[in-house]
Amino acid sequence: MGPEATADFYLKLVHATPAMRDQEHLQVLIWSDPTIPDRTDALLTHGEDPTPALIAGARLLKAAGAKMLAVPCNTAHAFLAAVQKEVDIPIVHMIEETAKYVQLLSPTVQKVGLLSTTGTQKAGLYQSWLDREGISVITPAADCQENLVMTPIRAIKAGKTAVARPLLIEAAQGLINAGAQAIIAGCTEVPAGLSADDIPVPFIDPAEVLAVTVVRRVLANR
C-alpha cells in the first residue's frame, strides 16, 4: 500500500534474516500496488472497497509462486479475513503477532498507546486482539488524532518525513501522559517519522514484529 512503508518493511525483513551472503537470504516477491483504494476512506467514509484489489494482489503473488503472504499495512488488516478466504496460502497476521509480542511485555505493560490511522483505530483492530491478552489500548482524542497523527501520516506518504516527527512525538507524549506504558506504531508509515529514541517508553513496531515472524516461520519450514 504505502510504498515507503513497503520499502521499509522489506529492509526490516532483510535485517531480520540471519545471512552472511546474498545466497542465504530469502526469495521475496513484492507486489507494491499503491493504487489500492484508501483503506481509511473505505472504513470511515464509504470510500471504494479495497478488498477486490487485495484479493487480486494475493492471487497474483500466489500464481507467481508465493507460499506465504505478509501485508505490511495495518489498516488493510480490516479486510484480510475476506482475502484469506480467497487464497489457500497463509497470511501472517501483523496485528495478532504484535498482540502476542506486547503480551510478552506484561505485566510491566498493561496499557498501550496507539498511533494509527483513524481507520485502524475505528475498526478496533488492535483493541480486539489486545483485549484477548488482557492489555488495554488508549488512542488520541479526535482533534489530536487528526492533527498529530493523520497529518504526519499523510506527510510521510507525500515524502515530507521531517515535518512528521515533532507532531508524532507530541501525539506519543500525550498518550504517555494519559498512562500509556508503551507506544504501538500502528501504521507502517509511523516508524519513518518516529523512532524508539524519541520516546521514554518501549516503542513497538508491528512491521518489525511481522518481519521477524515471517523469517522465523520460513526458517522453521525449511
Place this chain on the structure above:
Amino acid sequence: MGPEATADFYLKLVHATPAMRDQEHLQVLIWSDPTIPDRTDALLTHGEDPTPALIAGARLLKAAGAKMLAVPCNTAHAFLAAVQKEVDIPIVHMIEETAKYVQLLSPTVQKVGLLSTTGTQKAGLYQSWLDREGISVITPAADCQENLVMTPIRAIKAGKTAVARPLLIEAAQGLINAGAQAIIAGCTEVPAGLSADDIPVPFIDPAEVLAVTVVRRVLANR
C-alpha cells in the same frame, strides 16, 4: 540480487516519483532472488552461470504483468543481453544510462573512478559504455580492489555497513589522487556504505540514475 541493494533501489524509485499520495505512486513488482548465482564468481572463476536464473526471473515478472524491467545489480549487466533476447519487454540498462548521465558532466569530468565488484571491472562494463562518450575510467590496483572495495561490498552484503565506510572512503580517495574527477558507485551495495558527503568530487549513483530513468519512461508512456 543483493537484497539490501534491492530495498535501497525501491526506496530511490519511490523518492524519484512525483506523488503526493499513495495512489499516485507506480505499481511495482519486485522479484528479489538473492539465490541467483554470484555474478562475480561466474565472471572470474567459472562459477555457476546466473543467466538461466536471470531469464527465469524476467519471465516470472513478465508473466505477472510487468511492462518494463530494471535490474539494480551492476555485475548482472554482464549477462543482460542474453536475458533481453528471451523477454520481449524492455530492460532499462543501468550502465548505458549512467554513461549518458556522466557525459552531461563533461568536459568538467573526463576521467571517472570506478568502485565496483571485480566482476564488473573485469567485464569492462563501464569502460565500454563510457568509451563511447569519450570518458576514461580508472580502477583500483588489484590489492586495493580486494581489500578496499570487495571487502566492504561483502561486509554490506553481510549486514555490516559500518565496517565498510572507512575502506570505501580510502578507495575513493586513492582514485581521486590518481586523477578521478568523479566517483561511480558501480556496485549497488556501495551507496549503503559511502555517500556524496564522504568525497570531494561528484558521487554518481547508478541506482539513482536507474530509478530516475524508470520513472521518466513510465510517466512518458502514460
